[in-house]
Amino acid sequence: MVETRRSGNTLTPAGQTRRTLLKGAAVAGGALVAGTALGSAPARADAEYDVVVVGAGAAGMTAALTAAKRGLRTVVLEKAPTYGGSAARSGAGIWIPCNEVVLAAGVPDTPAKAAAYLARVVGDTVPVERQRAFLAAGPAMISFVMRNSPLRFRFMEGYSDYYPEFPGGMPNGRSIEPAQLDGNILGAELARLNGPYMATPAGLVVYSADYKWLTLAAVNAKGLEVSAACLARGTEAALHGQKPLTMGQALAGGLRAGLATAGVPVQLNTPLLDLLIESGRVTGVVTPGGAVRARRGVIVGSGGFEHNAAMRAEFQRQPIGTSWTIGAKENTGDGIEAGERAGAALDLMDDSWWGPMIPLPDQPYFCLAERTLPGCVIVNGNGVRFVNEGAPYSDVVHVMYDRNTPGAPHIPAWLIVDQNYRDKYLFKDVAPLLPLPGSWFDSGAAYKAWTIEQLAQKIGVPQTALRGTITRFNGFAATGKDLDFHRGDSAYDRYYADPLNKPNPCLAPLWLPPFYAFKIVPGDLGTKGGMRTDARARVLRADGSVIPGLYAAGNASGAVMGHSYAGSGSTIGPAMTFGYVAANDIADTP
Structure with missing residues (x-):
């Protein structure tokens, strides 16, 4: 190497x-108790x-x-x-x-x-x-x-x-x-x-592999089945006086x-x-x-x-x-x-162990399933798609850095969804149909508008470009084939997607107002x-x-x-x- x-x-x-000297002095100067x-x-x-x-x-x-x-x-x-x-x-x-x-x-x-x-x-x-x-x-x-x-x-x-x-x-x-x-x-x-990055809801025992199905619980019977299993595990643990981890x-x-x-x-x-x-x-x-x-x-x-x-x-x-x-x-x-x-x-x-992150006011949120589910796109500062949204998270951030220029800013990027998407899928820990926290909007991590053009104006991207991007993507959703970035072609793309969405579990049109934009920055799990x-x-x-x-x-x-x-x-x-x-x-x- x-x-x-x-x-x-x-x-x-x-x-x-100089970096290590200053840092060492700061550490050594603290009072530490074993x-x-x-x-x-x-x-x-x-x-x-x-x-x-x-x-x-x-x-x-x-x-x-x-x-x-x-x-x-x-x-x-x-x-x-x-x-x-x-x-x-x-x-x-x-x-x-x-x-x-x-x-x-x-x-x-x-x-x-x-x-x-x-x-x-x-x-x-x-x-x-x-x-x-x-x-x-x-x-x-x-x-x-x-x-x-x-x-x-x-x-x-x-x-x-x-x-x-x-x-x-x-x-x-x-x-x-x-x-x-x-x-x-x-x-x-x-x-x-x-402590955990995100706490499990009280009364539930949730495995990492359950997360996919919990996201789909409102639209998929398997999601309801997994939710019930998580509750059953929690109930059994409580009956036995356990503290399940x-x-x-x-x-x-x-x-x-x-x-x-x-x-x-x-x-x-x-x-x-x-x-x-x-x-x-x-x-x-x-x-x-x-x-x-x-x-x-x-x-x-x-x-x-x-x-x-x-x-x-x-x-x-x-x-x-x-x-x-x-x-x-x-x-x-x-x-x-x-x-x-x-x-x-x-x-x-x-x-780093990169991943697209939404900079929420309490702590950054690692955006995993949300960008793979049908009914969303990620665009750059020019309002244009630039990546397979469902690709491995480290790859998405590598592309953000590789293509980020003053003429084509990719940091931040924007995850765009519609109300149809919000009506179906868990977003972070916000259940479908429930409103997103007001603090997300107040902090600039999220925006909402009744038209694509209004949304583009709020996030500072060209209105015509964003409308064109959505129109082209909606065409791909109708045919089930993403001709630009091949989203849904890989088995990995489909893992967090919606298996009941046809013809492609990763692709659905954005059509139902209001529309939402979430700021995407290059976050990580660690270096x-x-x-x-x-x-x-x-x-x-x-x-x-x-x-x-x-x-x-x-x-x-x-x-x-x-x-x-x-x-x-x-x-x-x-x-x-x-x-x-x-x-x-x-x-x-x-």
């Missing part, structure tokens, strides 16, 4: 950038372990669980007052080909199919050795987690790979998600679990419970200030309370830098900021910066660039040499997916896998 290059930074004699860990005492300053893991997200907790089960004395240090990170906020899809869960479900997956598919998705951005390591270790990691924690998983049947037409792609999917978990097993630690809450909670059983302390409110380096080897980490030493290795799973404005401005395309991400707020790149100071090369720093690592998750310098004692996994490392996204769970699956790989490498290395 090509090393990320930077310009415009002032280097100090110690090799730190948190307690379930089943064990807090880590002491100047304590020594075999393995120190930085970050209590999916990557870090999987790494720590693996290290502990390999007989290594391990501690997890977490900056936040909660554990779980971005994983706890997520839908917790996990993309791991050929794991025992999908094979038991009858998915016709093979290592050859998985390798062909991943190679086609990633291209030459990521070394083949890293791709092979992920595919080889992923299934073993899932089996290990199920043997050593209360976590169980379900096949997300029908959730297509994002490019199912590629060689080895699976139109019926190969992603899994956590099964329901009773939060009572966490005891007092349940209160320290990072699903999605990211189940994943993070289950890993945390596994660590408790294994006797691994999780030290909250303990940020990483720097790495401890002695005789060229990473031998621990520096925290506000002092050094925590690692006899065998340090694994950095501290997340990305999505909430670090300086880093985003330095590495990523404009416009960018920290207000359009839904990653955990503590993800400010601490681990990446510490690795950089230790000599790590960086990769993919210009990229995907970080320290360069090898197939053993060891951190590398620019010359390819290994930094002894230093490992990285998750969004603190350059993603094995490169600039693409293989399927639901392409963030969490590799994060957990390389945490597992790192811990096993430490255990296997004398």
Whole structure:
């Protein structure tokens, strides 16, 4: 891979950038109080372990669980007052080909199919050795987690790979998600679990795979059936006195419970200030309370830098900021910066796990099903369609950036729908027929008008162009064939669509006033660039040499997916896998 290059930074004699000095001073100046860990005492300053893991997200907790089960004395240090990170906020899809869960479900997956598919998705951005390591270790990691924690998983049947037409792609999917978990097993630690991005309605137990059908509940019998099943699960859990967790809450909670059983302390409110380096080897980490030493290795799973404005401005395309991400707020790149100071090369720093986002006043909303359902289009600042609205979310944002120019602005873009669309489908958490919150309109995230021309005037796009776009799209909806962007041709496009809408489940005309426009900005689930690592998750310098004692996994490392996204769970699956790989490498290395 090509090393990320930077310009415009002032280097100090110690090799730190002005960015890292200012940031470090801000962190070090705060008053920090150590948190307690379930089943064990807090880590002491100047304590020594075999393995120190930085970050209590999916990557870090999987790494720590693996290290502990390999007989290594391990501690997890977490900056936040909660554990779980971005994983706890997520839908917790996990993309791991050929794991025992999908094979038991009858998915016709093979290592050859998985390798062909991943190679086609990633291209030459990521070394083949890293791709092979992920595919080889992923299934073993899932089996290990199920043997050593209360976590169980379900096949997300029908959730297509994002490019199912590629060689080895699976139109019926190969992603899994956590099964329901009773939060009572966490005891007092349940209160320290990072909260979800969107809370499940009270009384319901909802899986990530249910979301598609809940969106369609007003127009589809299967949607009503799934809604009833969600209510039945919630009722049963209440009758048994359970505190049901699903999605990211189940994943993070289950890993945390596994660590408790294994006797691994999780030290909250303990940020990483720097790495401890002695005789060229990473031998621990520096925290506000002092050094925590690692006899065998340090694994950095501290997340990305999505909430670090300086880093985003330095590495990523404009416009960018920290207000359009839904990653955990503590993800400010601490681990990446510490690795950089230790000599790590960086990769993919210009990229993120992108997705079209509506900047609502309370928090940005990741626009997933809404842009795929029939009866909507996305247009640029000239009122013209520019992308398949149902394409993988990262692809949509890549196109927004690639085509954004002063003469043809694509940021923001606009999602246009009509009242017919609003009468049929859930939008975020607003049921069909119900009015949208007034705050959406007051904030400029949404607009409403009785004609297309009036709507165009409100959002500042040419009226004639927007009318022409809608007329042309309505023609495609009548024939069922999108001649411009082929929406609905891929099995992935059709996953979140309306199967009862004919002739194309993704296409319906916009005709019934009033009409609505929603602002679309380039949001993300987190950044995907970080320290360069090898197939053993060891951190590398620019010359390819290994930094002894230093490992990285998750969004603190350059993603094995490169600039693409293989399927639901392409963030969490590799994060957990390389945490597992790192811990096993430490255990296997004398």
